[in-house]
């Protein structure tokens with residue numbers, strides 16, 4: 048279960064005020080996920096807004112996080128880092144898709160059987176067209 052090929056990161060690499068991006072495999076597809084450190088562990092969510100699911104919360108350099116909420120910079124939706132619920136914005140009440148992870152001996156491991164760990168950082172397979180839209184960050 049806690050094997051090197053399922054180790055996502057050391058615990059101290061995962062920020063509390065931003066997110067760490069990883070790429071997972073789901074069958075033949077890649078799926079990005081973001082990790083964030085909580086007061087009592089680590090949460091991992093698929094890196095897709097619930098308003099427009101082609102919009103990524105973490106574009107590769109960490110999502111904006113304030114007061115324990117992960118922001119979508121497209122239309123300003125906020126998601127609670129603890130349970131993934133959209134607390135404000137156009138998809139209020141929707142939930143981010145959770146990826147199961149477990150902290151073990153100072154490291155975070157992927158323990159969700161639906162995914163395999165591909166690599167750290169962004170997916171090479173993500174549609175770059177969504178990166179070209181103007182959003183709050185100006186990128």
Ligand code: FES
Pocket residue numbers: 096097098099102119120121122123124136137138
């Ligand atoms: S795409 Fe995220 S709030 Fe609209």
